[in-house]
Amino acid sequence: MRQLSRRDALALGVSGAALTFIGSDERASAAAKEAADSIAQFTGGKTAEKGKVSIELPEIAENGNTVPLSVSVDAPMGADNYVSEVIIVADGNPNPGIATFHFSPLSGKAEASTRIRLAATQNIIAVAKTSKGEFFTNQKLVKVTIGGCGG
Amino acid sequence: MAEKPRLKLPTEAKKGEVIEIKTLLPHVMETGLRKDKDGKPIPRKIINKFVCEFNGKPVFTANLEPAVAANPYMQFRAKVEESGTFKFTWTDDDGTVTTADEKITVS
Amino acid sequence: MSRGGILANCAAVVLVAAGSLFVAGESDVLAQATKREAPLDLKDDASARPWKRYSGWPTRDYSKFNTLGNLASPSAPKEPRKITVPITGDAKKGAELVADRNRGGSCLACHVMGPAGGANLPGNVAPDLSEIGNAGREDEWLFNYIYDARVYNPDTVMPPWGSHEFFDDQEINDMVAFLKTLKSPAVFKTELDDPAKRPPPVEKRDNLDPIENPAMWAVDKAPELWKQKGATGFSCNTCHSDPKTAFKTWAASMPRWEPRLNKALSVEEFVTRHAKATTGESWLMETDENRAMSVYLHFLANGEPIKIDTSSPEAKAAIERGKELSARKVGQLNMACTDCHGKVANNWIRGQWLGEPKGQYDHFPTWRTSLLAIWDIRQRFQWCQVNIRADELPPDAKEYGDLEFYLAAQNEGQKLSVPGIRH
Numbered sequence: 001m002r003q004l005s006r007r008d009a010l011a012l013g014v015s016g017a018a019l020t021f022i023g024s025d026e027r028a029s030a031a032a033k034e035a036a037d038s039i040a041q042f043t044g045g046k047t048a049e050k051g052k053v054s055i056e057l058p059e060i061a062e063n064g065n066t067v068p069l070s071v072s073v074d075a076p077m078g079a080d081n082y083v084s085e086v087i088i089v090a091d092g093n094p095n096p097g098i099a100t101f102h103f104s105p106l107s108g109k110a111e112a113s114t115r116i117r118l119a120a121t122q123n124i125i126a127v128a129k130t131s132k133g134e135f136f137t138n139q140k141l142v143k144v145t146i147g148g149c150g151g
Numbered sequence: 152m153a154e155k156p157r158l159k160l161p162t163e164a165k166k167g168e169v170i171e172i173k174t175l176l177p178h179v180m181e182t183g184l185r186k187d188k189d190g191k192p193i194p195r196k197i198i199n200k201f202v203c204e205f206n207g208k209p210v211f212t213a214n215l216e217p218a219v220a221a222n223p224y225m226q227f228r229a230k231v232e233e234s235g236t237f238k239f240t241w242t243d244d245d246g247t248v249t250t251a252d253e254k255i256t257v258s
Numbered sequence: 259m260s261r262g263g264i265l266a267n268c269a270a271v272v273l274v275a276a277g278s279l280f281v282a283g284e285s286d287v288l289a290q291a292t293k294r295e296a297p298l299d300l301k302d303d304a305s306a307r308p309w310k311r312y313s314g315w316p317t318r319d320y321s322k323f324n325t326l327g328n329l330a331s332p333s334a335p336k337e338p339r340k341i342t343v344p345i346t347g348d349a350k351k352g353a354e355l356v357a358d359r360n361r362g363g364s365c366l367a368c369h370v371m372g373p374a375g376g377a378n379l380p381g382n383v384a385p386d387l388s389e390i391g392n393a394g395r396e397d398e399w400l401f402n403y404i405y406d407a408r409v410y411n412p413d414t415v416m417p418p419w420g421s422h423e424f425f426d427d428q429e430i431n432d433m434v435a436f437l438k439t440l441k442s443p444a445v446f447k448t449e450l451d452d453p454a455k456r457p458p459p460v461e462k463r464d465n466l467d468p469i470e471n472p473a474m475w476a477v478d479k480a481p482e483l484w485k486q487k488g489a490t491g492f493s494c495n496t497c498h499s500d501p502k503t504a505f506k507t508w509a510a511s512m513p514r515w516e517p518r519l520n521k522a523l524s525v526e527e528f529v530t531r532h533a534k535a536t537t538g539e540s541w542l543m544e545t546d547e548n549r550a551m552s553v554y555l556h557f558l559a560n561g562e563p564i565k566i567d568t569s570s571p572e573a574k575a576a577i578e579r580g581k582e583l584s585a586r587k588v589g590q591l592n593m594a595c596t597d598c599h600g601k602v603a604n605n606w607i608r609g610q611w612l613g614e615p616k617g618q619y620d621h622f623p624t625w626r627t628s629l630l631a632i633w634d635i636r637q638r639f640q641w642c643q644v645n646i647r648a649d650e651l652p653p654d655a656k657e658y659g660d661l662e663f664y665l666a667a668q669n670e671g672q673k674l675s676v677p678g679i680r681h
Contacts, residue, residue, distance in 0.1 A: 060379075060450055060609065062459070062681035063628035066220040077230075093218055094184060101227075102212040106205060108169030108230030112213065115220040117182070143450055146359075146379045148367045148607030149645035157469050175469045221630055222472050 028092060031122075035089045035096035039127055039137075042087050048127050048135035053086070055126050055140040056113075064118040064144045071101070072111035073128045073136065083110035085129045092122025118144050156239065156251045163256045164231050172203065172211075173226045176241050176249065182217035198223050200242040206235035231257045299534035300518055304527045305543040309652035311644070312637075320649045323422070324588040326657040328649075331592065335421060338402035338409045345397040345431045352436025355429055362417060362424050362591055362647065365433075367608045370453065372440045379609040380444075382453035383602040384416065391441040400434045415601055417591040424590070453606040465621065465679040466560070473553060473625035473632050473677035480554030483547055488537030497536070501558060509555045510562035510674055513663050515573045522576050522659035526552045526634050530654075543653040549632045553623050556676035563673050564620060566666045573663070580664025583657055584615075589648030595661075610681075619669040621678025628681050635662055 039048070056070035073083045082105050088098040101112045110128065125139040159173040176198060183195025201213045201223070211227045229237070234257045241249040311317065324331040356365040357375030366375045368383035390400075402409055405420030419425050425433070446452045468474035484494045484501065498504055509525055516523040523531075526543045529551045533539040541547045567573060584595040594600075595615075598607065603614045623634040633641075639658055640650035651657060 060456075065630070066627045070226075090218060095216065095218065097216040098218040099216060100214040102209070102214075104209055104211070106208060106210045106230055107228055109228040111228050112211065113224070113226035114213070114215075115224050117218050117220050141448075143379070143448070145609030148381060148610045148612075149363050159469050173469045175472075177472065177475070224469065 031093060031096065032091040035091040035125060038087065038089050038096045039125065042085075042127055042129070043135045046135055048137035050137055052136040053126050053128050053138040055124060055138055057124060057140050057142045060143045060145050061118060062145055064120070066115045067118050067142060067144075068113065069098075069116050069124065070111070070113040071126045072109070075110060075128070075130060075136070077103070077105050077107060077110060079105050080131070082107075082131050083128050084131050086110065086112075086126055088116075088124060088126050090116075090118065090122055090124055093117070093119045098124070118142060120144055156241065156249060158239065158251060158253055160229075160237065160253055161255065162253075163258070166232055166257055167230065168257075169228050169230045170255075171226065172229055172237070173224070174201070174203075174239055174251075175222060175224050177222050178241075178243075180217065180219060180221045180223060184217070196244050198241045199244055200240075201225055202238075202240040202242075203227065203229070204238045204240075205229060205231070206233070207238075210237075231255060233257055295518075296528075296532050297535035298516070298518060298528075298531040300531070302534070303652070304530040304654035305652045307652070309650075311650065312640075315641075315644055316647075318647065320590055320647050323590050323592070323648055324586065325643065325649045325651060326583050326586060326588060326661065327651050327655060331587070332421065334408040334412070334418070335406050336409070338398065339405060341398045341401045343397045345401060345434050347428070347431035347433070347435030349432070349435040349439050351429075352432035352434070355425065355433050356436060362419075363608070368416075368602075370444050371437075372442065372444050374436070377444045377446050377451055379451055379606075380453060381606040381608045383598075383605045383607055383612070386444070387437060388440050388444045389442065391438045397434060397438075400437055401430055404430050404433060413601075415593065415597040417593070422590050422592060456606060458604070459611050461680070463679050465625075465675060465677060471625050471677060471679045472630070473623070473679065476550040476553035476623075476632060476677060477557050479550045483550060484554075486537075486539070488533070488539040490536070490538040492537045494533075494537065501554075505555055505558045507559050507562045509559040509676075510564050511566060513659065513666055514567055515570060515576060515663070517572065521656040522573075522663035524636070524659065524662055525555055526636065527654050527659075529555070544634075544637060549623055549634060552634055553632060553677045556623065556674055560674050560676060563671050564666055564669050566663065566670070568667055576660050576663045577667055579657075580660040580662075580667075583661050584664060588643065589646035591646040591648075593646045595642070615665060615668045617669070617672065619665050620672040620674055621676060621680070623676060624678030624680050626680060632677065635665070 052074050054072050054074070057067065061067040069088070071086055071088060073086060075083050077083065083103050085103070086101045089096040090098055098116050099114060103110045121141070121143045123139045123141050125137065127135060127137045129135055157175040161170050164170050178198050179196070180198065181193055181196040183192065185193045187193055195217060197215060197217050197219070199215055201215065202209065203211045210229045213225060215223060234255060236252050236254050238250060238252045322330055353374050355361065356371055358364055364375065365371060366380040368381045370377070370380045370382060370386040370388055372388040404425070406418040407414040407416040408418060417424070420427070420430055449455045463470050465471050466474070487493045494501070512528070513522045513524045526548055529548055530541055530543055533541045541551065568577060587594050598612045599615050599618065603612050605612055619635065622638065623632050626633050636653035636658055639661065640653065643650040
């Protein structure tokens with residue numbers, strides 16, 4: 001696995017240290033709006049009910065390059081009623097989409113983890129859809145830490 | 152360097168048990184936001200889809216965006232009712248497909 | 259060493275081995291039987307020359323300031339400067355300057371400063387300045403403290419922002435004007451922003467789980483390199499057919515003093531010089547092959563407590579030199595290892611926790627999640643230097659050898675766990 005130069009990695013990870021302008025109001029609200037649009041598209045305009053969805057993220061991420069994320073939904077996974085999809089979006093990244101998880105009764109449990117990239121401190125929002133057409137949601141704030149040394 | 156998928160799941164389980172599966176694929180997950188030394192954008196190249204099937208039936212699928220970190224890691228669950236084979240498939244933007252499989256004995 | 263020379267050596271070794279008792283379980287016979295010194299290339303440098311800074315690192319030239327190899331920094335002023343008082347400065351500009359990370363990290367790296375920088379994860383290496391406007395400090399004192407704090411406190415960790423040319427006089431005036439407006443405690447958006455309430459980080463990842471730590475690829479790769487035949491027709495395996503047994507504790511005994519080179523030799527430099535002298539492979543320090551071998555050799559000794567040989571007079575002298583080097587102020591920021599990892603250890607520098615020397619060595623080489631790369635301790639030294647705006651030395655510099663020797667001595671008893679995983 002080729003080693004990345006620091007600049008490569010910073011750009012790839014789009015780490016918080018480099019992108020101070022993401023904090024600007026205009027940019028922040030554009031990203032938040034895109035995230036909201038993604039969610040509206042997923043739910044067909046329906047409002048998702050807050051609850052049942054748990055999001056695990058560090059409170060402070062050591063860097064924006066690889067942040068562990070776990071999502072689980074406390075809901076049945078039977079053949080007639082199961083969590084079919086969960087979308088995960090971010091409200092402060094250059095693009096809101098992170099991943100869509102598709103579950104089935106064979107999943108046994110609607111739970112999945114991965115590692116994500118964060119451009120800056122922001123909210124991660126998860127919306128779950130069940131086979132019955134219900135929607136549940138939750139969100140969590142992640143702070144991306146700021147390095148001590150500067151450039 | 153070794154670029155094969157890494158898998159972690161039990162080789163045996165009881166009928167009806169919900170097991171945990173972990174996978175890791177070495178991959179740069181190029182976001183498309185980076186620029187090279189001359190300022191030209193480096194094209195996006197990511198694993199955009201991960202599928203886990205058991206005896207041919209879908210168990211878990213993930214559609215991935217560039218916000219998923221390099222060396223994509225996936226952890227998820229599977230309920231096993233019978234012995235068989237798990238098949239894992241990773242699809243790259245450029246069409247390349249990487250697969251791996253693992254047997255499990257269920258009693 | 260010529261191929262003929264190596265063949266002759268190995269032939270001699272085989273003859274001796276054949277004649278010696280074959281100890282049950284000892285399979286590294288060829289290397290062990292003769293108790294010879296490991297052959298080392300003594301002629302060439304162990305890293306690229308001329309040494310070029312890694313791509314993507316800051317490119318500034320810091321030759322005007324001390325390095326671990328060279329003294330160049332201007333001396334500290336003896337007296338505070340006389341300033342025209344009262345100071346006229348733009349407090350609004352001052353607020354921006356104190357939060358500007360491009361000027362050597364920003365004041366917020368060390369100080370909480372009221373609303374500056376949105377009170378976003380400030381550090382607490384140094385006093386909270388949120389109420390300094392009420393502390394009755396004279397303008398001249400505030401100016402000189404920023405310009406060069408050494409005139410008031412010779413032991414200070416604070417960089418000499420003026421005399422080392424980070425800020426000009428007007429900028430310092432602006433910052434003083436801002437400081438004078440600070441009259442109430444900082445208001446933090448979340449409890450995590452308050453360094454007094456932020457819990458120290460705890461490393462919980464399983465660094466030896468290949469699914470958690472991509473650096474474990476090196477543990478897969480190294481056995482391939484081990485069997486790879488070099489220009490001489492030999493591989494590591496030729497003499498070391500059972501590394502798992504033979505090197506069960508070796509890496510925990512490194513670095514060691516090497517009289518043939520008159521320096522402290524680390525695992526990475528040993529790999530370069532020993533490979534060159536035996537297989538002919540050129541595995542310079544800071545190449546992927548060298549890092550993979552270093553990870554592997556440390557990995558084989560995981561769980562073993564670090565214990566280096568400090569008995570010889572040369573080893574003791576290396577420790578003394580290492581100790582001095584760790585206390586030398588270097589770079590434009592004028593910092594020593596002992597500043598961050600001593601005087602102000604166990605505090606937050608902006609959003610990062612400063613640790614003591616003990617515990618900072620047993621996990622090298624380590625995976626770095628922020629860079630998707632394996633770093634050995636020498637690259638870590640180099641990065642610390644460049645970040646405090648000091649020119650780094652080549653990885654095989656004897657000064658780094660002394661420093662690592664001292665660091666290993668300070669970490670005696672710590673058990674190896676390599677590859678590590680860190681930010």
